[in-house]
Amino acid sequence: MSPVVLITGTSSGIGLAAAIQAQQAGYRVVATMRDTSRADDRLEGVDVRRLDVTDPESVTSVVESVVRDHGRLDALVNNAGAGHIGTVETDSVENYRKVMEVNYFGVVAMTKAAMPHLRAAGGRVVTVSSVGGVVGQPFNEAYCAAKFAVEGMMESLAPVAAQQGVTVTVVEPGAVASEFVANVGVDRESAIEAAGPYGASLQGYLSRTATAFSGAQTPDEAAATIISALTDEQPPFRLQTSDWARAFVATKLADADGTAVQKLTTGWI
Numbered sequence: 001m002s003p004v005v006l007i008t009g010t011s012s013g014i015g016l017a018a019a020i021q022a023q024q025a026g027y028r029v030v031a032t033m034r035d036t037s038r039a040d041d042r043l044e045g046v047d048v049r050r051l052d053v054t055d056p057e058s059v060t061s062v063v064e065s066v067v068r069d070h071g072r073l074d075a076l077v078n079n080a081g082a083g084h085i086g087t088v089e090t091d092s093v094e095n096y097r098k099v100m101e102v103n104y105f106g107v108v109a110m111t112k113a114a115m116p117h118l119r120a121a122g123g124r125v126v127t128v129s130s131v132g133g134v135v136g137q138p139f140n141e142a143y144c145a146a147k148f149a150v151e152g153m154m155e156s157l158a159p160v161a162a163q164q165g166v167t168v169t170v171v172e173p174g175a176v177a178s179e180f181v182a183n184v185g186v187d188r189e190s191a192i193e194a195a196g197p198y199g200a201s202l203q204g205y206l207s208r209t210a211t212a213f214s215g216a217q218t219p220d221e222a223a224a225t226i227i228s229a230l231t232d233e234q235p236p237f238r239l240q241t242s243d244w245a246r247a248f249v250a251t252k253l254a255d256a257d258g259t260a261v262q263k264l265t266t267g268w269i
């Protein structure tokens with residue numbers, strides 16, 4: 001019987017592409033999203049269910065109903081996430097908490113609910129992190145903090161889960177041309193104005209980001225890495241989705257005192 005994968009955040013971007021590719025790879029796909037009326041036509045024949053990863057009731061009931069209806073759960077793809085731009089002095093603590101809720105606690109809640117079933121199936125947890133889960137980036141304080149939390153949690157969980165037969169992988173995209181930037185909802189001019197003393201630095205950051213996104217991967221390309229994390233016999237713990245992402249992450253991982261990263265990211269602003 002074909003394996004069952006539950007994917008979060010499939011209304012657009014990488015999650016949608018992963019749902020389509022997983023179905024083509026022979027999985028029974030449960031594609032979850034906050035608003036099922038937004039389901040893409042290409043998800044025809046896919047089991048689409050409503051799920052908000054920040055709603056504990058929604059998380060447990062969806063996982064239980066998937067196992068009830070499909071009889072098993074072989075893989076969880078934690079893909080849902082949202083960016084945020086700001087810096088601590090001018091941002092609110094409330095915003096930091098919200099960014100943590102979707103990007104980190106959502107991942108914790110999903111993984112906790114899925115784990116007994118993944119253990120029974122000898123399954124996999126694949127979590128879409130970011131290069132921002134390894135390298136802190138200007139004006140991404142809340143977002144990178146949440147993605148660092150995801151990586152710390154998953155890196156710690158990996159050996160424990162492996163002893164139970166469950167493989168844990170994080171996928172680290174760089175820039176991907178999805179709805180991600182639009183969903184952050186930054187109006188360039190008003191954000192620069194509201195940034196006060198940080199305005200010039202933010203302007204530099206936003207210009208650099210626009211350049212980076214002009215060479216962005218497609219969601220399909222990024223999703224292919226998720227599929228390899230699902231299907232490769234023994235995927236590594238950390239998988240980047242492009243050569244650029246691999247080189248960027250490698251800078252940090254070889255940078256014991258932080259000098260190389262500070263030099264690089266200061267150059268952005």
Ligand SMILES: NC(=O)c1ccc[n+]([C@@H]2O[C@H](COP(=O)([O-])OP(=O)(O)OC[C@H]3O[C@@H](n4cnc5c(N)ncnc54)[C@H](OP(=O)(O)O)[C@@H]3O)[C@@H](O)[C@H]2O)c1
Pocket residue numbers: 008009010011012013014015033034035051052053054079080081082083102106128129130131172173174175176177178179180181183219
């Ligand atoms: N695009 C990039 O450059 C990039 C780079 C590195 C990492 N990533 C990561 O890749 C993942 C996918 O992002 P994307 O690029 O495909 O962006 P996207 O097109 O904005 O997709 C994000 C998805 O997450 C969903 N989502 C947001 N909050 C949710 C919640 N509370 N519960 C359930 N779903 C929720 C969104 O659903 P709604 O439609 O309901 O809002 C949407 O389907 C994210 O984890 C992101 O951090 C993206």
